[in-house]
Amino acid sequence: MIGIIGGGQLGRMLALAGYPLGLTFRILDPKPNAPASYLADHVAGSYDDHDALSRFARDLTIITYEFENIPIESVRLLAQTCPVYPPPDALATAQDRLLEKQFFQKLGIPTSTFAPINHRADLDTALARFGLPAVLKTRRMGYDGKGQITLRTPGDIPHAWERLGQHPLILESLVPFERELSVLAVRGHDRTTRFYPLIENTHRDGILHRSQAPAPHLSPDLQQEAETYAHRVLDALNYVGVLAIELFQFGTTLLANEMAPRVHNSGHWTIEGAETSQFANHLRAITGLPLGSTAPLGTAEMLNIIGTLPDPAEVLSRPDAHLHLYGKPPRPGRKLGHITYCTRSTSTP
Amino acid sequence: MIGIIGGGQLGRMLALAGYPLGLTFRILDPKPNAPASYLADHVAGSYDDHDALSRFARDLTIITYEFENIPIESVRLLAQTCPVYPPPDALATAQDRLLEKQFFQKLGIPTSTFAPINHRADLDTALARFGLPAVLKTRRMGYDGKGQITLRTPGDIPHAWERLGQHPLILESLVPFERELSVLAVRGHDRTTRFYPLIENTHRDGILHRSQAPAPHLSPDLQQEAETYAHRVLDALNYVGVLAIELFQFGTTLLANEMAPRVHNSGHWTIEGAETSQFANHLRAITGLPLGSTAPLGTAEMLNIIGTLPDPAEVLSRPDAHLHLYGKPPRPGRKLGHITYCTRSTSTP
Numbered sequence: 001m002i003g004i005i006g007g008g009q010l011g012r013m014l015a016l017a018g019y020p021l022g023l024t025f026r027i028l029d030p031k032p033n034a035p036a037s038y039l040a041d042h043v044a045g046s047y048d049d050h051d052a053l054s055r056f057a058r059d060l061t062i063i064t065y066e067f068e069n070i071p072i073e074s075v076r077l078l079a080q081t082c083p084v085y086p087p088p089d090a091l092a093t094a095q096d097r098l099l100e101k102q103f104f105q106k107l108g109i110p111t112s113t114f115a116p117i118n119h120r121a122d123l124d125t126a127l128a129r130f131g132l133p134a135v136l137k138t139r140r141m142g143y144d145g146k147g148q149i150t151l152r153t154p155g156d157i158p159h160a161w162e163r164l165g166q167h168p169l170i171l172e173s174l175v176p177f178e179r180e181l182s183v184l185a186v187r188g189h190d191r192t193t194r195f196y197p198l199i200e201n202t203h204r205d206g207i208l209h210r211s212q213a214p215a216p217h218l219s220p221d222l223q224q225e226a227e228t229y230a231h232r233v234l235d236a237l238n239y240v241g242v243l244a245i246e247l248f249q250f251g252t253t254l255l256a257n258e259m260a261p262r263v264h265n266s267g268h269w270t271i272e273g274a275e276t277s278q279f280a281n282h283l284r285a286i287t288g289l290p291l292g293s294t295a296p297l298g299t300a301e302m303l304n305i306i307g308t309l310p311d312p313a314e315v316l317s318r319p320d321a322h323l324h325l326y327g328k329p330p331r332p333g334r335k336l337g338h339i340t341y342c343t344r345s346t347s348t349p
Numbered sequence: 350m351i352g353i354i355g356g357g358q359l360g361r362m363l364a365l366a367g368y369p370l371g372l373t374f375r376i377l378d379p380k381p382n383a384p385a386s387y388l389a390d391h392v393a394g395s396y397d398d399h400d401a402l403s404r405f406a407r408d409l410t411i412i413t414y415e416f417e418n419i420p421i422e423s424v425r426l427l428a429q430t431c432p433v434y435p436p437p438d439a440l441a442t443a444q445d446r447l448l449e450k451q452f453f454q455k456l457g458i459p460t461s462t463f464a465p466i467n468h469r470a471d472l473d474t475a476l477a478r479f480g481l482p483a484v485l486k487t488r489r490m491g492y493d494g495k496g497q498i499t500l501r502t503p504g505d506i507p508h509a510w511e512r513l514g515q516h517p518l519i520l521e522s523l524v525p526f527e528r529e530l531s532v533l534a535v536r537g538h539d540r541t542t543r544f545y546p547l548i549e550n551t552h553r554d555g556i557l558h559r560s561q562a563p564a565p566h567l568s569p570d571l572q573q574e575a576e577t578y579a580h581r582v583l584d585a586l587n588y589v590g591v592l593a594i595e596l597f598q599f600g601t602t603l604l605a606n607e608m609a610p611r612v613h614n615s616g617h618w619t620i621e622g623a624e625t626s627q628f629a630n631h632l633r634a635i636t637g638l639p640l641g642s643t644a645p646l647g648t649a650e651m652l653n654i655i656g657t658l659p660d661p662a663e664v665l666s667r668p669d670a671h672l673h674l675y676g677k678p679p680r681p682g683r684k685l686g687h688i689t690y691c692t693r694s695t696s697t698p
Contacts, residue, residue, distance in 0.1 A: 015388075016365055021661065022674030022686070024387060038373060039364075039388040275621075275669065275691070289661055293668035297646055297693060312370065312638055319642035320624065325371030337371070342624070344646060345694050 001026055002283070003060040003082070005075070006067030007034030007042065009326035009335065010263050013271070014066060015039045017279035023287070028056040035326040047074050057082055062286050064241065066262055068094055069141055085286040086241040090261035093237070097258065098139045098170045104256045107232040111256050112248070117169035120161060126171045127157070133174040136160050138167040146206070150174065175255055177248035181215055182266040183226035186242045186281040186291055187234050194281070194294045195227050196274060199266045201246070204306075207333065211266045211302040213273060225254050233259060242267070242282040265304070269340050272322045273300030298344035305337040315339055350375055351632070352409040352431070354424070355416030356383030356391065358675035358684065359612050362620070363415060364388045366628035372636070377405040384675040396423050406431055411635050413590065415611055417443055418490055434635040435590040439610035442586070446607065447488045447519045453605045456581040460605050461597070466518035469510060475520045476506075482523040485509050487516040495555070499523065524604055526597035530564055531615040532575035535591045535630040535640055536583050543630070543643045544576050545623060548615045550595070553655075556682065560615045560651040562622060574603050582608060591616070591631040614653070618689050621671045622649030647693035654686040664688055 002018065004011040007029030015025045015036055026041035027034060034042065045052020047070045056078075057063070063084045065075065072095060075088045093103050101114045115126035117136070127134065132154070138147035147167075149160040180203065184196040197214035230245055244264030246257040267278035276284075276292025284291055308330050315323050318341065325337040351367065353360045356378030364374045364385055375390035376383060383391065394401020396419045405427075406412070412433045414424065421444060424437045442452050450463045464475035466485065476483065481503070487496035496516075498509040529552065533545040546563035579594055593613030595606040616627035625633075625641025633640055657679050664672050667690065674686040 012368070016368060019361070019365060019388060019676070020671075020673040022672075022676060024676075039368060275693070276671075284665065290665045291668070292665065292671075295693075316633065316639045316641065319640070322369075322625075322641075323371075324369040327368070327371060327373075344624070344644070 001041070001060055002287070003028065003056055003063040003078075004036065004040070005047065005056075005063065005065035005070055005078075007031065007036035007040070008067060009035050009328075009337075010066035011036035012039065012326060013268070013277075013279045013324075014064075014263065014283060017271075017277055018283045021280070021283060021287070021289070023283060026056060026060065028052065033327075035328055038327060047071055050077075053078060064262075064282070064286055065091065068260065068262070086239055086243065086261040087237055090237045090239060090243070090259075094259050094261050096139050097137055098168075100258060101170065101172075103233075103236070104229075104259075107229075107236055109229045109232060109256045110253065112175045113173040115171050117171050120165065123157070123161065123169075123171060127151075130171075130173045135172045135174055136164055137170050137172065138164055139170050140168070148206075175248050175250060177250050177255070179215075179249050180257075181222075181226070181247045181249050181254070182211075182264065183230050183245050183247060184242065184264060184267045184270075184278060184294075185227070185230045185234060185245075186278070186285050186294070187239050188285045188291050189240055189288050192291055193231065193234060194291050195223075195230065196267065196270060196278070196294045197296055198223055198226055198247075199269070201266050205333070207306060207335070208265045208304055209306075210304070211269055213269045213300050213302075214296055221252065222249070222254070225252075229254065229256060237261075241285050242278050265335070265338075266302075268324070268338050269300035269302040270294075271324070272340050272342050273297055298342055300343075301341045303339045303341075304335055305339065306335055307332045309336055310339075350390070350409055351636070352377065352405055352412040352427075353385065353389070354396065354405075354412065354414035354419055354427075356380065356385035356389070357416060358384045358677075358686075359415035360385035361388065361675060362617070362626075362628045362673070363413075363612065363632060366620075366626055367632045370629070370632060370636070370638070372632060375405060375409065377401065382676075384677055387676060396420055399426075402427060413611075413631070413635055414440065417609065417611070435588055435592065435610040436586055439586045439588060439592070439608075443608050443610050445488050446486055447517075449607060450519065450521075452582075452585070453578075456578075456585055458578045458581060458605045459602065461524045462522040464520050466520050469514065472506070472510065472518075472520060476500075479520075479522045484521045484523055485513055486519050486521065487513055488519050489517070497555070524597050524599060526599050526604070528564075528598050529606070530571075530575070530596045530598055530603070531560075531613065532579050532594050532596060533591065533613060533616045533619075533627060533643075534576070534579045534583060534594075535627070535634050535643070536588050537634045537640050538589055538637050541640055542580065542583060543640050544572075544579065545616065545619060545627070545643045546645055547572055547575055547596075548618070550615050554682070556655060556684070557614045557653055558655075559653070560618055562618045562649050562651075563645055570601070571598070571603070574601075578603065578605060586610075590634045591627050614684070614687075615651075617673070617687050618649035618651040619643075620673070621689050621691050622646055647691055649692070650690045652688045652690075653684055654688065655684055656681045658685055659688075 007027035012035040043056040200215035202210040244260040248255040356376035361384040392405040549564035551559040593609040619626040
């Protein structure tokens with residue numbers, strides 16, 4: 001049985017992809033109606049409850065995670081008795097925006113200019129160095145645009161400091177990027193590595209809105225550059241599983257923004273749009289099975305369903321539409337599902 | 350919540366296809382470890398236990414079935430309080446080989462020559478009429494080649510009669526067909542109907558071994574002929590859901606062998622090989638959602654895994670291989686899973 005820390009939509013889609021491989025699943029998630037709980041064993045405990053952790057871990061063969069805001073101590077504790085993939089170090093790095101940027105820097109992967117901010121004086125020094133606009137972010141617990149404030153004028157600074165100043169922070173220069181991309185890699189235990197084509201992502205209110213794959217106007221050079229950077233991350237972390245790195249494109253330059261050591265929202269199109277989905281490939285990787293082809297099957301566009309549920313009949317009136325609902329009650333700003341539209345190359349042989 | 354009578358691999362694949370549509374499932378299956386029980390509510394009762402039937406039916410919005418050998422009385426009882434699709438009449442017809450053949454005949458759909466056999470004298474009369482070789486079959490409860498014996502010489506008759514003579518029987522002339530095909534149709538509540546391309550099937554020991562889709566050398570005329578027959582069946586039964594009809598090809602002639610009012614083993618390739626799988630389309634049909642495209646994505650070959658489990662790593666060493674295991678313990682002659690190999694038309698746009 002595979003253990004998944006977190007029982008959200010990513011865990012749900014992992015389980016859906018894993019049953020055909022003959023796998024069974026147990027999730028750890030404090031929420032009683034977590035999206036994956038309908039189709040997996042469920043330990044409903046908090047991520048730092050040692051009793052829940054030990055009930056979760058019982059008889060598991062492999063543990064993975066689908067959610068990053070879990071105490072790294074819990075993950076390291078679990079790793080003492082059961083292999084955890086991707087490696088806990090990858091999670092520890094991704095959980096802290098400062099460590100993450102320093103990690104990219106150490107590997108020679110370009111990033112925006114950044115500085116750690118522990119005191120108000122650090123902020124002034126950093127702003128004097130790289131000027132406005134800049135983004136002030138909490139080092140930890142940020143996702144979907146939470147925990148970050150863009151500073152455009154000096155007048156934005158006091159409010160931002162008031163809201164975030166009690167946390168360890170990072171200041172990043174605001175890159176005038178042309179577009180956001182992501183690279184999705186999967187690596188097996190034997191270090192075999194496959195890449196999906198780069199994905200172009202559009203955000204709204206800090207939340208992923210739309211992914212297109214392969215990214216329009218994708219040059220082989222750009223794909224190659226992204227793969228080179230991803231390879232460095234995979235090597236440095238002794239990585240096993242799916243890894244996503246979010247990138248800013250800026251002419252022919254790519255800057256690494258952040259990484260996610262897990263299946264990723266920008267890879268949901270792979271369910272129908274690639275020969276093997278990111279979910280199946282993540283599971284193949286961590287269980288030691290050969291990886292599946294990452295070739296795209298035409299082009300795909302994925303739209304997130306956020307906040308309110310659409311009429312499924314309307315969505316599916318396009319015969320190339322694939323609807324994925326996560327079984328969550330609607331709430332503003334919440335990811336409730338996604339729709340993938342596929343355009344195939346000639347469909348009959 | 351959708352109720353599925355039967356919790357075998359077809360129920361399991363229905364549930365896997367249905368969660369993304371926001372559906373939840375309850376199965377009725379006497380077996381404690383039925384393949385679908387891992388991912389659905391499970392009422393573990395027998396198909397004729399009224400108490401189990403009523404626990405199963407509680408709060409269901411729609412009932413479907415994935416297994417044909419269920420007492421039709423139970424299905425009709427359930428249909429009094431909850432809509433059942435495909436219509437119970439379709440199941441009643443498919444459960445009895447004689448009714449089924451008479452039904453095809455009434456609709457002008459060609460079949461092999463057949464005769465009801467209730468007494469030994471009927472058998473002699475029928476054999477005198479259409480000669481050997483012929484197949485003696487039980488009218489009911491036959492599947493995967495069970496309950497049928499081929500008569501090639503007069504010496505085969507006494508043994509066959511001894512084994513089957515206590516059941517109501519049907520004798521069918523043995524058609525010297527060139528190949529076996531199946532047509533897979535799906536019809537919605539609004540009578541919208543879509544067809545997958547004809548599938549070529551190869552059996553071993555009476556069990557489906559291999560399906561290829563689209564069937565090699567498929568002419569538009571043959572596809573059209575099969576669709577015409579399927580349309581008659583769908584119309585006559587006021588059908589909703591997926592319907593499979595097994596056909597014998599004989600030059601440019603198609604003879605209907607039997608029908609299955611459910612998702613069908615010969616349609617498993619649609620999971621990766623068609624724009625929308627038979628499982629998703631069956632659920633879309635019965636829940637009143639628009640049907641998805643049935644267009645094939647290249648060519649697909651499906652092989653059943655029967656009796657013994659292969660090494661998954663070996664199966665998946667072909668990067669175009671998709672493995673589907675059903676979570677069943679191995680047993681000779683048992684369908685344990687399937688593998689689909691996909692050959693895509695040009696894979697990048």
